[in-house]
Amino acid sequence: MALTPPEDRLWWKQPLHGIEIGWITISLLWGFLMFGVMIYWHLTGEQNLSNEAYRINPDAYAEKVEAAAALYTVREDEQSGMPVVHPPPGSDVYMLARLWEWWPILELEEGKEYRLHLSSLDWMHGFSLQPTNINLQIHPNYEMVVTITPDKAGEYGVVCNEFCGIGHHQMLGKLIVVK
Amino acid sequence: MSNMFRTCPDTGLKVHGPAEALIKANAVAAVVFLLIGGLFGLLVALTRWQAIHLLPADLFYLALTAHGADVLVFWMIFFEIALLYFASAVLLNCRLATPRIAWVAFALMLGGAVMANVAVLQGESSVMFTSYVPMKAAPHFYLGLILFAVGALVATAVFFGTLVIAKQEKTYTGSVPLVTFGAVTAAIIAVYTIASGAIILIPTFLWSLGLVGEIDTLTYRIVWWGFGHSSQQINVAAMVSVWYAIGALTVGSKPISEKVSRAAFLLYICFLLLASAHHLLVDPGISSEWKVFNTSYALFLAVLGSMIHGMSVPGAIEVAQRKNGFTQGLFGWLRKAPWGNPAFAGMFLSVILFGFLGGITGVIMGTEQLNIIIHNTLYVPGHFHGTVVAGSTLAFMAITYLIVPLIFRRELIFKRLAQWQPYLFGLGAMGISVFMMAAGTLGVSRRHWDMAFSDAPFAFDYPPAAFMMMGLNGIFAIIASIGGVAFIVIVVGSILFGKKRDEETARANPVVFQGGGATVSSHGAADEVKIPGTTILVAVFFLSFVLYYFVNWKYLSEVWPLS
Ligand code: HEM
Ligand SMILES: [Cu+2]
Ligand SMILES: [Cu+2]
Numbered sequence: 203m204a205l206t207p208p209e210d211r212l213w214w215k216q217p218l219h220g221i222e223i224g225w226i227t228i229s230l231l232w233g234f235l236m237f238g239v240m241i242y243w244h245l246t247g248e249q250n251l252s253n254e255a256y257r258i259n260p261d262a263y264a265e266k267v268e269a270a271a272a273l274y275t276v277r278e279d280e281q282s283g284m285p286v287v288h289p290p291p292g293s294d295v296y297m298l299a300r301l302w303e304w305w306p307i308l309e310l311e312e313g314k315e316y317r318l319h320l321s322s323l324d325w326m327h328g329f330s331l332q333p334t335n336i337n338l339q340i341h342p343n344y345e346m347v348v349t350i351t352p353d354k355a356g357e358y359g360v361v362c363n364e365f366c367g368i369g370h371h372q373m374l375g376k377l378i379v380v381k
Numbered sequence: 382m383s384n385m386f387r388t389c390p391d392t393g394l395k396v397h398g399p400a401e402a403l404i405k406a407n408a409v410a411a412v413v414f415l416l417i418g419g420l421f422g423l424l425v426a427l428t429r430w431q432a433i434h435l436l437p438a439d440l441f442y443l444a445l446t447a448h449g450a451d452v453l454v455f456w457m458i459f460f461e462i463a464l465l466y467f468a469s470a471v472l473l474n475c476r477l478a479t480p481r482i483a484w485v486a487f488a489l490m491l492g493g494a495v496m497a498n499v500a501v502l503q504g505e506s507s508v509m510f511t512s513y514v515p516m517k518a519a520p521h522f523y524l525g526l527i528l529f530a531v532g533a534l535v536a537t538a539v540f541f542g543t544l545v546i547a548k549q550e551k552t553y554t555g556s557v558p559l560v561t562f563g564a565v566t567a568a569i570i571a572v573y574t575i576a577s578g579a580i581i582l583i584p585t586f587l588w589s590l591g592l593v594g595e596i597d598t599l600t601y602r603i604v605w606w607g608f609g610h611s612s613q614q615i616n617v618a619a620m621v622s623v624w625y626a627i628g629a630l631t632v633g634s635k636p637i638s639e640k641v642s643r644a645a646f647l648l649y650i651c652f653l654l655l656a657s658a659h660h661l662l663v664d665p666g667i668s669s670e671w672k673v674f675n676t677s678y679a680l681f682l683a684v685l686g687s688m689i690h691g692m693s694v695p696g697a698i699e700v701a702q703r704k705n706g707f708t709q710g711l712f713g714w715l716r717k718a719p720w721g722n723p724a725f726a727g728m729f730l731s732v733i734l735f736g737f738l739g740g741i742t743g744v745i746m747g748t749e750q751l752n753i754i755i756h757n758t759l760y761v762p763g764h765f766h767g768t769v770v771a772g773s774t775l776a777f778m779a780i781t782y783l784i785v786p787l788i789f790r791r792e793l794i795f796k797r798l799a800q801w802q803p804y805l806f807g808l809g810a811m812g813i814s815v816f817m818m819a820a821g822t823l824g825v826s827r828r829h830w831d832m833a834f835s836d837a838p839f840a841f842d843y844p845p846a847a848f849m850m851m852g853l854n855g856i857f858a859i860i861a862s863i864g865g866v867a868f869i870v871i872v873v874g875s876i877l878f879g880k881k882r883d884e885e886t887a888r889a890n891p892v893v894f895q896g897g898g899a900t901v902s903s904h905g906a907a908d909e910v911k912i913p914g915t916t917i918l919v920a921v922f923f924l925s926f927v928l929y930y931f932v933n934w935k936y937l938s939e940v941w942p943l944s
Contacts, residue, residue: 204560204628204635205626205629207557207558208639211555214639216638216639221912222641222689225688237681240677240750241673244750248944249942249944251753252944284838325516328756328757330757330826334941335754335940336753337757338753339602341598346665350942359839363756363827365516368439371829371834373837374834374838375839
């Protein structure tokens with residue numbers, strides 16, 4: 203019994219049962235297969251996270267985002283007064299997280315590729331682009347760069363999904379995809 | 382010395398008085414924190430039910446912090462310390478090493494837990510139990526956690542000391558029992574995870590006092606999860622030991638093969654070192670090679686351990702039940718199992734729910750690319766309410782129904798309620814797990830007060846189905862809470878008012894399986910085990926796993942291309 207010392211003192215010499223060998227083999231093979239699927243997806247899948255990131259200090263990052271916004275702001279959002287930035291397709295686009303907003307609003311074109319830069323000026327935040335459902339961890343002092351291709355026009359919400367204090371649930375940004 | 386021992390009328394084991402007292406103290410503390418933490422959980426769930434939206438934002442974040450700390454840390458670890466003392470002193474017929482130091486450990490843990498709770502309730506420490514920097518809590522929040530960790534470490538040392546004494550005084554022959562072996566696994570993991578917890582919490586404490594400068598957020602997450610995740614393997618190892626123990630006590634089951642079960646425990650120890658990797662799959666600055674490699678060997682081989690237990694626990698029960706005469710068909714052994722015994726029912730539900738809800742989803746979340754559609758959504762709490770609530774908590778509740786008569790030596794009161802309790806709590810836990818995962822699949826954020834974004838500068842609507850999921854989550858949270866309160870009423874009531882169990886009552890009303898000779902006969906290597914029912918259960922599990930795994934790749938493929 204499991205509560206008493208093994209009756210067979212040489213328990214490690216007992217041969218395995220067929221069913222045990224079978225299940226262990228299947229489980230191991232399944233593990234290898236799942237390992238293979240991740241690599242396979244890196245080679246052929248369309249959704250892989252880049253490893254591109256840089257160390258940057260928050261002020262320097264803020265300057266970059268503001269510079270890009272100054273160049274490409276096309277209008278102001280009526281509701282919030284936040285600038286709507288429409289950078290050229292294929293270019294580097296910038297968004298920052300700070301307590302408690304995502305800044306600015308980005309306007310991108312459907313089917314075009316962009317290099318999206320993300321970083322935080324203060325605490326950790328969570329970039330949760332909905333409803334497409336892309337979720338990234340945003341740190342201060344690290345600038346993350348992901349290449350995205352918006353494939354469907356519409357208005358997207360940028361939810362903060364890393365708890366960042368009392369204003370966390372107000373931290374909603376916007377990303378617009380136009381045809 | 383010898384008068385400090387009594388002989389257990391149910392098992393014939395010699396029980397050391399001071400060990401028994403410590404088991405009681407730790408178990409009672411555990412249950413108290415379960416009560417407090419569970420109530421916070423209910424408040425949280427009722428707030429996330431948008432139609433009710435019970436608490437204001439500040440209290441919601443406060444309650445969520447208290448919930449995480451009280452249940453995940455204090456309830457689980459107090460109970461595990463009780464289990465460690467049980468698996469060493471009681472199962473090995475031995476005296477507990479240095480009871481006085483064990484009481485010091487208890488005092489440290491209790492003091493730490495109370496201090497952390499006070500800090501949270503004062504309102505300046507709503508930082509969640511992960512306490513990511515640079516969000517700052519009051520210094521005594523960190524100090525409370527550190528004291529608790531030190532106490533737990535000391536208690537683990539007492540456990541190891543007891544093993545040494547048992548070996549020296551030859552209180553058992555041969556190898557330690559499987560359940561004790563599982564406890565050793567849990568304790569070894571506890572030592573290195575708690576050490577790594579201290580490595581990150583001590584500087585954080587000093588930083589909160591203004592004594593050290595900035596702490597890098599990425600380093601914090603890497604080290605914190607090195608402890609935060611690996612410590613979950615303590616919960617798994619303890620839970621699996623409990624499964625084996627309850628199987629043995631309620632239907633007289635024996636491990637099909639000692640070698641396989643023990644090897645599976647060893648896998649937990651060996652393949653955990655970088656288990657923090659799967660918490661960092663969408664963090665900046667970490668290479669894909671590192672992620673794929675470290676999630677694979679560390680995750681899949683530890684998962685292999687659980688897959689093995691997932692067959693050998695029900696398999697052992699099937700073998701025992703067939704020996705007990707329930708040989709009809711494929712599932713006669715299962716139909717005729719003691720489903721009215723809350724210890725057995727809770728254990729078996731825990732096996733099933735842990736595997737299907739917690740296990741499968743954990744592997745999926747730990748897959749590099751799939752994490753993109755899951756990270757920090759409600760899928761994550763959905764997953765771990767499958768592991769640590771429907772799995773470990775349910776198993777711990779189940780074994781409490783044996784600890785009360787055997788260690789507290791009281792008859793259970795409210796027996797009918799006790800029969801229903803595992804089903805109630807199991808159903809509730811299943812619901813909160815499933816519906817949080819469903820909401821998470823629809824993108825809903827975890828740790829979030831307002832999924833309607835009424836105070837946000839823009840409008841954004843999650844799909845209506847997501848709101849429905851959170852309503853269902855609330856309903857099942859109520860069911861789970863009723864199950865939880867029932868558990869506490871039964872246990873505390875029995876301890877205080879239950880009929881004292883002397884030898885006579887123990888003989889009249891045995892709680893340990895009295896199977897006669899059948900289960901005692903040792904099965905040699907020669908006779909092949911026949912477990913067709915378990916084989917089918919395992920096959921169903923495996924197919925669900927494979928299917929659901931690929932369904933998630935399908936979901937991922939619908940997301941914007943990114944590279
Ligand atoms: C009555 C039973 C319970 C209910 C109704 C419940 C409900 C919930 C809910 C709704 C959340 C919030 C999810 C979010 O907004 O992010 C949550 C979080 C959590 N629960 Fe539970 N829970 C229960 C029991 C437990 C138990 C027994 C444990 C551990 C053993 C546990 C561990 C946790 C943890 C660790 C979190 C995460 C806290 C955080 O994000 O910081 N829960 N629970
Ligand atoms: Cu935020
Ligand atoms: Cu936030």
